[in-house]
Amino acid sequence: MDRRSFLQSTGALAGLGVLNGCAKHVTTQASTIAPTLPFYDLPGPIVPIRADVDRIFRITVCLRPFRAAGPCFDVEKLGTKTVVMNYGHGGSGWSLSWGSADYAVRKAAEALPGQRDIAVIGAGALGLTAALTAQRMGYTVTLYAKERPPYVRSARATGSWTPDSRIALQNAVTPAFAADWESMARFSFGMYQSYLGAAGSPIEWTDRYALSDDDPPSAKGSPRANAAGEVETSHEFIHLNNRIADLTPKNQLLPPGATPFPTKYVQRSSSLTFNVAGYSKQLLQEFQIAGGRIETREFHTPADLTSLPQSLIVCCTGYGSRALWGDESVVPVRGQIAWLIPQEGANYGIYYKRLNMLARRDGIVIQPSVHGEQDGWNDTNEEPDRAEAEGGVKILQELYSRMKPQGGRQRNASV
Numbered sequence: 001m002d003r004r005s006f007l008q009s010t011g012a013l014a015g016l017g018v019l020n021g022c023a024k025h026v027t028t029q030a031s032t033i034a035p036t037l038p039f040y041d042l043p044g045p046i047v048p049i050r051a052d053v054d055r056i057f058r059i060t061v062c063l064r065p066f067r068a069a070g071p072c073f074d075v076e077k078l079g080t081k082t083v084v085m086n087y088g089h090g091g092s093g094w095s096l097s098w099g100s101a102d103y104a105v106r107k108a109a110e111a112l113p114g115q116r117d118i119a120v121i122g123a124g125a126l127g128l129t130a131a132l133t134a135q136r137m138g139y140t141v142t143l144y145a146k147e148r149p150p151y152v153r154s155a156r157a158t159g160s161w162t163p164d165s166r167i168a169l170q171n172a173v174t175p176a177f178a179a180d181w182e183s184m185a186r187f188s189f190g191m192y193q194s195y196l197g198a199a200g201s202p203i204e205w206t207d208r209y210a211l212s213d214d215d216p217p218s219a220k221g222s223p224r225a226n227a228a229g230e231v232e233t234s235h236e237f238i239h240l241n242n243r244i245a246d247l248t249p250k251n252q253l254l255p256p257g258a259t260p261f262p263t264k265y266v267q268r269s270s271s272l273t274f275n276v277a278g279y280s281k282q283l284l285q286e287f288q289i290a291g292g293r294i295e296t297r298e299f300h301t302p303a304d305l306t307s308l309p310q311s312l313i314v315c316c317t318g319y320g321s322r323a324l325w326g327d328e329s330v331v332p333v334r335g336q337i338a339w340l341i342p343q344e345g346a347n348y349g350i351y352y353k354r355l356n357m358l359a360r361r362d363g364i365v366i367q368p369s370v371h372g373e374q375d376g377w378n379d380t381n382e383e384p385d386r387a388e389a390e391g392g393v394k395i396l397q398e399l400y401s402r403m404k405p406q407g408g409r410q411r412n413a414s415v
């Protein structure tokens with residue numbers, strides 16, 4: 001996740017005017033309890049992250065399936081088969097999944113009314129939610145996929161509510177796009193609330209802190225680099241989060257001393273965290289418990305789909321759609337995550353020096369960035385970059401090494 005996504009998903013932009021005003025009243029760094037925050041709104045304990053490169057337990061890379069015009073919902077006829085597409089969700093696949101599934105399955109129902117059997121291709125964020133949505137609408141569903149979790153690309157996502165992250169380019173969308181996006185985002189957001197409190201906390205609300213020593217963090221655009229590392233003119237990604245600003249709490253600039261973070265500015269908000277490992281398992285189990293069948297299968301050409309027994313097909317093949325459908329409008333946008341061992345009680349996110357960190361239950365995900373949301377454009381390299389991962393951990397290490405222990409608890413090096 002880049003700076004803009006972090007700030008937008010946490011409502012930071014919506015709150016900046018207020019925050020700048022608030023900063024003028026702040027004069028002291030000394031107190032641990034901020035005089036201007038009501039006691040009931042104080043930040044909870046902030047568990048320092050054990051930022052050591054030795055604690056990286058894996059490095060994952062994923063390609064965002066980006067389309068300039070936004071996700072594809074085309075309907076294709078293949079002989080007797082009707083195929084509804086549901087791919088191309090860029091950096092927003094988890095966040096938009098339920099709304100997108102609802103849209104695609106309804107479109108399928110309209111395209112071929114009266115069918116009770118449906119095939120869903122793909123078991124990533126979009127395929128799993130499409131399969132469950134179809135089941136809930138009364139279909140008998142068979143899911144076909146080359147890979148299933150944990151091997152799908154969706155398993156390598158940050159796990160944040162980022163519904164407009166790299167979702168489309170401003171100048172390539174139709175006039176209806178913004179309203180359709182809003183419906184999908186609101187629908188998904190509603191569905192996510194139904195997973196709160198479930199065993200294993202697949203979905204939860206967590207606090208996010210944007211930290212800065214210079215200025216209150218902002219979300220200016222940044223130049224992009226191509227695969228060769230050359231900076232080019234930036235792509236104008238569309239940003240629509242203002243349309244759903246009512247869904248998440250506004251960002252607050254916290255008074256100095258309200259948190260143990262050592263930076264001059266600390267902005268706080270709350271957002272949704274997707275604990276992707278547990279959440280994917282839950283979706284798969286729900287599907288199977290409701291009678292859904294999964295078959296491991298790879299389709300090399302569209303003609304392969306004609307061998308399926310179902311006449312109605314929803315295709316959720318993510319980046320794989322580029323090869324399967326020869327759809328070159330799907331552009332890979334590379335993203336890497338370094339995973340630190342999860343820590344009890346650490347369940348918050350920070351954005352600091354272009355580094356995004358989200359402490360999830362299934363790992364503490366670390367993403368340093370060079371050019372913000374322009375990173376990774378048209379880069380198909382899925383090989384982990386160890387130096388990039390270690391660089392991110394070192395940024396965190398520098399931050400936490402400046403942090404004072406909370407509650408007077410000092411660690412004795414000899415203990």
Ligand SMILES: Cc1cc2nc3c(=O)[nH]c(=O)nc-3n(C[C@H](O)[C@H](O)[C@H](O)COP(=O)(O)OP(=O)(O)OC[C@H]3O[C@@H](n4cnc5c(N)ncnc54)[C@H](O)[C@@H]3O)c2cc1C
Binds near residue numbers: 092
């Ligand atoms: C680093 C990173 C961080 C991200 N963080 C977030 C985030 O915090 N929040 C968010 O909302 N989004 C995030 N995203 C975006 C999100 O991960 C994607 O939008 C999402 O994973 C796309 O899901 P999908 O189901 O379309 O594709 P995939 O997960 O790739 O699933 C595709 C499925 O189709 C199958 N398939 C493909 N081709 C074929 C074929 N030919 N035959 C048979 N099966 C096939 C695959 O095996 C798989 O089962 C992030 C992306 C990256 C790279």
